[in-house]
Amino acid sequence: IVLTQSPATLSVSPGERATLSCRASHTITNNLAWYHQRPGEAPRLLFYGASTSATGLPARFNGGGSGTEFTLTITGLQPEDFGLYFCQQYDNWPLTFGQGTKVEVK
Amino acid sequence: EVQLVQSGAEVKKPGESLTISCQGSGYSFGTYLIGWVRQVPGKGLEWMGLVNPVDSSTKYSPSFTGQVTISADRSINTAYLQWRSLKASDTAMYYCTIQKASPTGYYYVAYWGLGTLVNVSS
Numbered sequence: 742i743v744l745t746q747s748p749a750t751l752s753v754s755p756g757e758r759a760t761l762s763c764r765a766s767h768t769i770t771n772n773l774a775w776y777h778q779r780p781g782e783a784p785r786l787l788f789y790g791a792s793t794s795a796t797g798l799p800a801r802f803n804g805g806g807s808g809t810e811f812t813l814t815i816t817g818l819q820p821e822d823f824g825l826y827f828c829q830q831y832d833n834w835p836l837t838f839g840q841g842t843k844v845e846v847k
Numbered sequence: 848e849v850q851l852v853q854s855g856a857e858v859k860k861p862g863e864s865l866t867i868s869c870q871g872s873g874y875s876f877g878t879y880l881i882g883w884v885r886q887v888p889g890k891g892l893e894w895m896g897l898v899n900p901v902d903s904s905t906k907y908s909p910s911f912t913g914q915v916t917i918s919a920d921r922s923i924n925t926a927y928l929q930w931r932s933l934k935a936s937d938t939a940m941y942y943c944t945i946q947k948a949s950p951t952g953y954y955y956v957a958y959w960g961l962g963t964l965v966n967v968s969s
Contacts, residue, residue, distance in 0.1 A: 774955045783942060783959040784892070790949055795957075827892055831955045835908035836882075836894040 742767050742830050746839035752847040753818050761813040761842045763806075763828035771807045772832035779824040787813070787826075818844070849873045851943045851960035858966045859933050866929040867963045869943030877901045880946040880954060881926040883917060886962075887939045897946055897954075898926055933967045940964050 743766040753759045763773065771791040776784040786795040788804035791811055801822075803814045815822055823846055828839040854868045869881065882897035896907035900919040907917070916929040928941060943960040 770951075772949070772951070772953045772955070776956075783961050785959070786955075786957055789955045789957070790951075829892075829894075829956065831949075831953050834906060835896075835910070836954075836956070838892040838894070840891045 742769060742833050742837055744828055744830055744837055744839035746826075746828060746842045748842060749840070750843045750845060752845050754847045755818055755820060757818055757847075759815045759818055759822075759844055761815075761826055761844075763811040763813070763839050765809045765811075765830055767833075768808045769830045769832035772830060773806070773811050774829045774831065775804055775813050776827045776829065777822070777824055778827065779821075784827060815844075849945065849958050851945065851958060853941075853943050853960040853963045856964040856966070858968070861933055861935055861967055861969055863933050863967075864929070864931050865933055865965065866927050867941060867965065869926045869928075869960055871924045871926075871945070876921055876924040879957070881917075881919060882944045882946045882956060883915075883926075883928050884942040884944055884956070884959075885939045886942065892942075895928070895941075900926065933965075935967050935969070937965060938967045 745764045747762045773791045774789045775787040778784040792804045801816045825841045850872045852870045877900045880897045883895040885893045895911045898917045898919045900921045919926040940962045942962045944956045945958040946954040947957040
């Protein structure tokens with residue numbers, strides 16, 4: 742299953758809203774996870790089940806969607822939120838990742 | 848606290864063998880599957896495969912079948928990723944991960960180690 746993320750790069754000012762998209766080539770029900778990776782760090786789980794947040798995730802993050810269309814919304818971007826965001830499907834083997842969206846400071 | 852401690856960076860020559868390790872702590876090692884993910888510098892993430900520490904059964908991505916071997920030793924809470932003959936194209940960061948079962952029974956990546964950088968160069 743191919744995951745296509747858009748946009749490739751998103752330029753956002755701190756405090757603004759960011760909306761990231763992940764589209765699957767086939768339906769994956771809600772078996773989708775989102776991860777955030779800062780430069781030089783390991784990825785960190787944000788959501789699984791498309792909309793179930795990881796422990797301790799701030800409320801400004803929201804995940805949604807099902808089937809083939811998914812979104813990650815960050816309301817009121819904080820400095821620590823910049824970096825790479827990946828989606829991953831775990832509905833079918835092999836697990837696959839999207840190519841990532843880079844959220845950068847505008 | 849769940850932690851995955853990976854072995855240190857490696858510099859190898861093409862054709863050499865290599866085993867890197869991942870030790871879990873803060874949980875019962877047999878509770879979760881252990882997976883490996885590759886990240887080539889500046890590129891995306893590729894899921895390689897996983898091992899069930901309870902029975903050592905494995906599942907591989909077709910892209911990595913026959914290229915690597917994944918194993919685990921439950922007695923020392925450690926999983927391994929092994930190459931018999933490295934290639935320059937194996938140069939990458941390798942992440943050890945915990946894969947947890949969702950309420951629907953599908954396995955997602957819940958935790959990540961800090962990664963092991965493997966550099967293969969002549």
